[in-house]
Ligand SMILES: CC(=O)N[C@H]1[C@@H](OP(=O)(O)OP(=O)(O)OC[C@H]2O[C@@H](n3ccc(=O)[nH]c3=O)[C@H](O)[C@@H]2O)O[C@H](CO)[C@@H](O)[C@@H]1O
């Protein structure tokens with residue numbers, strides 16, 4: 438990548454709408470058909486952008502989704518002195534000159550993954566000031582496991598005024614390899630510590646590590662830059678620190694949560710759809726649950742799934758768990774589907790303590806869902822009917838879109854800033870499949886919303 442090609446700030450994709458006062462209007466009951474092109478995984482893209490900080494050369498990343506979170510992550514990196522250039526789904530990142538160790542408060546507090554860069558910044562500069570992160574408001578989401586792991590590797594870490602200040606004492610400015618046991622197999626903590634360990638002195642072993650495909654994707658990026666990592670995708674990850682990482686070219690895996698969301702879109706509208714590229718192995722619990730519900734899915738090619746027209750949806754129980762269990766990020770979309778299944782379902786959310794807020798919004802559409810603690814008791818109803826609703830987080834927004842596709846009449850969804858954080862043009866992709874869905878800009882939506890008050 439030549440210097441002259443690199444813009445000082447990230448050029449943002451035009452397709453990302455900005456205003457949160459926009460609304461989506463959906464006229465439900467349409468059957469969908471056609472092919473969906475699945476974008477690169479949000480949770481890989483964000484942490485891979487952080488991973489690129491480890492390399493003092495060029496990283497050329499392909500299959501980067503067009504998301505507000507990617508845009509903000511790019512702005513975080515820019516503020517650290519990183520040069521970025523985007524051309525459609527390829528992102529060139531050059532972190533050869535990190536001019537700052539301090540990430541901007543107003544950006545980091547808007548997404549979760551930005552915090553994970555603390556491991557890479559600390560490993561590169563020996564110091565990092567990282568505000569506590571934002572992301573979906575689905576629980577307390579502390580960062581204690583990240584902090585304790587960095588401390589075990591020799592960092593001094595203190596949280597003051599909403600900022601996590603970390604530095605490596607001594608002259609070497611290098612973290613030291615350590616044996617770290619995570620109380621919870623946290624995705625973010627595994628990623629933070631794996632990145633930090635790639636440039637540490639000696640060996641780090643992370644026990645009870647997260648096994649999510651995005652952790653493996655990050656490990657593969659680091660390995661392509663010369664890192665020595667074994668065991669990613671298992672509960673024990675071993676990292677032998679090296680002194681420097683080199684330039685690379687890397688392609689992000691398809692988004693398993695976007696894939697799952699489109700599978701539910703097919704099931705809830707009783708439509709036949711094909712989806713690619715996908716990695717069916719990343720979707721084992723999602724496909725298994727869809728089959729329990731009565732949905733037929735075939736593997737048309739190693740990277741292509743086809744969902745057939747569903748006749749009857751049957752109730753099932755779901756418990757969210759760390760990978761390879763059922764993903765918490767698919768819980769809200771499945772709640773929309775089970776709302777229309779015959780019989781009673783119980784959904785247990787065991788990863789996050791406050792991730793059932795979409796239940797009351799689905800009830801506005803005619804669902805019959807009762808929440809008690811971390812469980813949602815869903816009594817299937819034969820039909821939903823459109824209404825104005827509010828998205829409270831990213832996957833809640835997806836659940837409301839899915840319910841709106843199946844509901845009779847018009848559904849109006851507010852809170853699109855959540856949707857745009859993590860879905861690459863969901864409304865446009867659905868439109869191409871035949872959905873009657875329209876995004877109204879803030880001025881138009883003001884008129885629509887005042888007319889429903
Ligand atoms: C950007 C990104 O990749 N986000 C994903 C990531 O979030 P994230 O990495 O934040 O999720 P974690 O796996 O860390 O969280 C799992 C559980 O561990 C707890 N915890 C986590 C860290 C910590 O230091 N202390 C602690 O107690 C959390 O509160 C939560 O109850 O994994 C989640 C679980 O699959 C997904 O829902 C998110 O989409």
Ligand SMILES: C=C(OP(=O)(O)O)C(=O)O
Nearest residue numbers: 549572573766831832859
């Ligand atoms: C919870 C999610 O994202 P984040 O961790 O970025 O808030 C999600 O992707 O569903």
